[in-house]
Amino acid sequence: MAGVPSTSTDTGDTTTLDHFKLWHKDRLVAYLRERGLPVTGDVNSLKALAFGATVMRAPLVPTPQEEQQKRCEDYRSLLTIDGKKVPDPLVDLKSGWQTEGEGMQHWPPTMYADMAEYLVASGEVDLRKRLMGDYKDGKAFSYFDANFIHEVLYHPISDDSDVCFVKSTSARSQRRNDEAHQVWVALQKSTGKVRTAYCSCFAGLGSSCNHVAGVLFKMDHAWTEGITNKSCTSKPAEWPQPKKGGSTDAKKIKNMEWWSPNWSKGKKKQPINTPTRRLFSPTKNASPPSLEGLMSDLYVSSKDACAFKYAMPTTTNAYPVEDDINVEEVIDLVTCESVPLPLSELIKLPTLPTFSTEQVNALVEATMEQSSNPTWRQQRIGRVTASVARSVMVMAKKVQSDALIAQGILDGILGRKKETTVQEDDLDAIKFGRHMEPIAREAYIKVMRSTGHKGLTAQETGLFVLKDQIYIGASPDGLVTCQCCEPPNGLLEIKCPYSIAWADPKAIPPSYLRNKEGPLALRHMHGYYSQVQMQMMVTNTEWCDFFVYTNHGYYLERVLADKKHQEELRAAASVVFEQLIRPGLQHPSQNTTDASGSLHGDTQSPSKDHETPGNVDCPESAHPVSTPADTVHPPESTSRDDPPAPPPAKKRRVTAMRQKKKAGPIYLCGICNSDCVDDVEDEDENSVACDICNRWFHWGCVGFETDDLSDDWYCDECQK
Numbered sequence: 244m245a246g247v248p249s250t251s252t253d254t255g256d257t258t259t260l261d262h263f264k265l266w267h268k269d270r271l272v273a274y275l276r277e278r279g280l281p282v283t284g285d286v287n288s289l290k291a292l293a294f295g296a297t298v299m300r301a302p303l304v305p306t307p308q309e310e311q312q313k314r315c316e317d318y319r320s321l322l323t324i325d326g327k328k329v330p331d332p333l334v335d336l337k338s339g340w341q342t343e344g345e346g347m348q349h350w351p352p353t354m355y356a357d358m359a360e361y362l363v364a365s366g367e368v369d370l371r372k373r374l375m376g377d378y379k380d381g382k383a384f385s386y387f388d389a390n391f392i393h394e395v396l397y398h399p400i401s402d403d404s405d406v407c408f409v410k411s412t413s414a415r416s417q418r419r420n421d422e423a424h425q426v427w428v429a430l431q432k433s434t435g436k437v438r439t440a441y442c443s444c445f446a447g448l449g450s451s452c453n454h455v456a457g458v459l460f461k462m463d464h465a466w467t468e469g470i471t472n473k474s475c476t477s478k479p480a481e482w483p484q485p486k487k488g489g490s491t492d493a494k495k496i497k498n499m500e501w502w503s504p505n506w507s508k509g510k511k512k513q514p515i516n517t518p519t520r521r522l523f524s525p526t527k528n529a530s531p532p533s534l535e536g537l538m539s540d541l542y543v544s545s546k547d548a549c550a551f552k553y554a555m556p557t558t559t560n561a562y563p564v565e566d567d568i569n570v571e572e573v574i575d576l577v578t579c580e581s582v583p584l585p586l587s588e589l590i591k592l593p594t595l596p597t598f599s600t601e602q603v604n605a606l607v608e609a610t611m612e613q614s615s616n617p618t619w620r621q622q623r624i625g626r627v628t629a630s631v632a633r634s635v636m637v638m639a640k641k642v643q644s645d646a647l648i649a650q651g652i653l654d655g656i657l658g659r660k661k662e663t664t665v666q667e668d669d670l671d672a673i674k675f676g677r678h679m680e681p682i683a684r685e686a687y688i689k690v691m692r693s694t695g696h697k698g699l700t701a702q703e704t705g706l707f708v709l710k711d712q713i714y715i716g717a718s719p720d721g722l723v724t725c726q727c728c729e730p731p732n733g734l735l736e737i738k739c740p741y742s743i744a745w746a747d748p749k750a751i752p753p754s755y756l757r758n759k760e761g762p763l764a765l766r767h768m769h770g771y772y773s774q775v776q777m778q779m780m781v782t783n784t785e786w787c788d789f790f791v792y793t794n795h796g797y798y799l800e801r802v803l804a805d806k807k808h809q810e811e812l813r814a815a816a817s818v819v820f821e822q823l824i825r826p827g828l829q830h831p832s833q834n835t836t837d838a839s840g841s842l843h844g845d846t847q848s849p850s851k852d853h854e855t856p857g858n859v860d861c862p863e864s865a866h867p868v869s870t871p872a873d874t875v876h877p878p879e880s881t882s883r884d885d886p887p888a889p890p891p892a893k894k895r896r897v898t899a900m901r902q903k904k905k906a907g908p909i910y911l912c913g914i915c916n917s918d919c920v921d922d923v924e925d926e927d928e929n930s931v932a933c934d935i936c937n938r939w940f941h942w943g944c945v946g947f948e949t950d951d952l953s954d955d956w957y958c959d960e961c962q963k
Contacts, residue, residue, distance in 0.1 A: 263290040263297075279304040321439045324406055324429060332408045332427045336398055340410070346397030347471050351407065352671045353435035353462045354678050361437035386413060386457030387464065393423065395461055399432075407432050409462070413442070413454040426454050435674070466675065467682075468794050469744025582609040582618070586625040586714060587658075590828040598710045610705030613718050614677070622706055622716075624658035625828045627816040629717035629777035631656065633770035633944060634914065637928070639815035642822050651911065657827045672741035679739040683792035684721060687735060690799065691725070691788075699725040701735050707781045714820045715813065717781040723788060733801075734787040736775050747796030754945065754958075756791065756798060765789055765800055770914065770944055773812060775802050780809040913958065914944035933958040 263271070271289040272282045278301040280292060305313065322329050330336050341349070386392060391414040398408040410427035425443040430436065437459070446452040465471050542551060582605050589595060598606075610619035627635050634652045641648055684701055691699045701721040708716040721735030740753050748756065755769040765772050775787040784804070791798040910919045912930065919930035919939045929942045933956065940958060 260290065260294045263294045266290065266293070277303050318441065321441055324438050329400065329404075329406060329429065332398065332410050333425060336400075336408065340396040340398050342396060343394055347395075347465060349397055349399065349407075350409070350462060350465065350471050351430045351432050351435035352466060352674045353430055353437065353459060354466055354674065355460075355463050356678065357435050357437055358456060358459045358463070361440075383453040383456035384460050386416070386453055387460040391416070391454075392426075392457045392461050395458060405432055406430065406438055409458065411458050411461075413457055424454050426458050428455060428458060467679065467744070469741075469746065472742075472745045582606060583713075585621050587828055587831075589713070590625065590825065595713060598708060598713055600710070603708060603710060607705040607707060610718070611703060613703075613705060616705070619706055619718070620658075623718075625656065625824055626708065626714050626716040627656065627820060627824070628706075629719075629774045629781070632773040632777040632812050632816075635819050636773065636812065636815040637941065637944070638823070639818040640928075642818055648823065653823055653827065656824060657831070675741045675744065676739045679792065680720065680737055682794075683737045683739055683790060683797075684735070686792055686797060687721075687737070687788070687790045687799070690797065696725045696727055698727070699723065707778075709781055712813070712817070714824065715777070715781060715816050717778040719778045719782065719787070722782075728786075730785050733784050734775070734778055734782060736771075736778065736787055736789050738771070738789070738791045739793065740791065744793050745795065746793065748791040748793060748798040749796055752798065753791070763798060763800075765802060767805075767808075768942075772802070773808070776805050776808050777812050779804045780813065910939040912941045912944055913938040914940055931956055 393412045395411045412423040428440040429438040440455045442452045442454045719734045720737040723733045756763045787802045789800045
């Protein structure tokens, strides 16, 4: 018959309803099933539905074989990172997996920020919105909190690989007795960045299901609690293991406690049915209706009603039309000074200008968020900031005594730090400090308010500079305001030492808090004391709360202004700026010189910038550097787990107590990056070596005192 379709379900050019009216029901059912459409109903409904599918170009539903092939292709694509194929952790890597006790110390620094970055980079918009909602509601975090995530295993793949694997199993959220889901995540070893992930659940090929998030939350917890620390992984009590399924006694609903874990609220369980909600009764304490209230409400809309001529309601508050209460939003337009030019531009003027209060405030506003703000980094170039205050004092003494000046700390001030293969943000301790700083700030506010400072606030801030000496600056961690304190305005300086992240700072204090006689206190010889003093000097405040915080405890000390020390810092900054920094800014292409005029090249590795959010207690490594009369070269860099090679020539650890040797390698201080010499004129220039990492430090840079002389001494980073 003309116009009757063939046995194939393909309609070809048949696009009219009349053609589908010639189809048999079996053919219509097959056509609709191939497109995943319903096949129930009478024949006329099926014909209309088939015609609509043709017009809408409904795609064919893949067969089970095609779906399986597509899943295999998607899985193989997950095993390709930066164009390189990595082994399948479920098939190829049968051995070499390290348990948590063995491999946790090698875990990359994967934290919550890495999870958020990975999720935002996902192309699945709808999936991303759903998962972000799950994160906020605590569903993904509850997988970890409820011990659904089992032991996390680590595999380095190989020594040359930049990527590593972690894998685990996750219990099912509904059918707990069914086989657990298999989860693996590929991470960048140096940065902790999530490269790809997989889960055997239905949404696992999307690489961002809640089971994957649960594994990442477990890694974030391990890092923030300091459990990844080598000295802590051997303590089973510090890391709760998931419990095997057990029976739960039946209870009445009213006797049950319902909790909702939420990561954003301090990782603490929030009761769903609070006591206030349970005790609420709509029938109690209800205000009885009154005629006076009714008339007051009616009077607002019908003031001319005749009823109000005989019974006037209670006088209501009347506001003029121009009053702010009738305005939905008020926008304050404030004109202020523009942001001053960077010091590298102002140095070109005949004389350095002075700043007004408005200019200082404009600079502070423009440099908010500090290290994540490019303006903050640009404005700090050429300025002596509080983070290098102690090192600048040592440098000023060397300038006045015509001693050689190390290039490292000066390069940091002048913005000449060389790029390295591993960026500063990738360092474990730096990343830990930046992650913990906002948490520590909230903890500080909570501690202070719980001790009677009810109206205390701690606001983030930017870069402050002295009005008459604009080359001196400071970036406090917070501006504190408390009306019950005298004076009411102060500063906040946060320290989140990664070296004791697993402990209470009061129980195992870092070296800058240790005091053998009396209670703990910030050592005046340490660089942190000079840092807070310069901050108070620049911001014109009288006190600074020094807050050392980990997830296991805190130490709080109010440091008062030391005017004598502040003037010493001001004088030292002026000497270093005039003798070294100003020439370096005016002639950026030339090498800097020492006080005697000797020219020095870049023979020393540049130091790292020590002013970072959270002010991590992580001094820089010091390596021997060749001199013109020496052929010793710096040792080759090793992996982050291998300590630097022991110094070959130093037989005793304190330089002030040994004989002068022949010319040999010069060892740089792990804090200021200046050389540790044998013959010193000032006690602070003596040096001491850490017995664990074999790095050398000036006494003045680490607050070393003669009372510390013993068989063993450890730097802040190695201190456990």
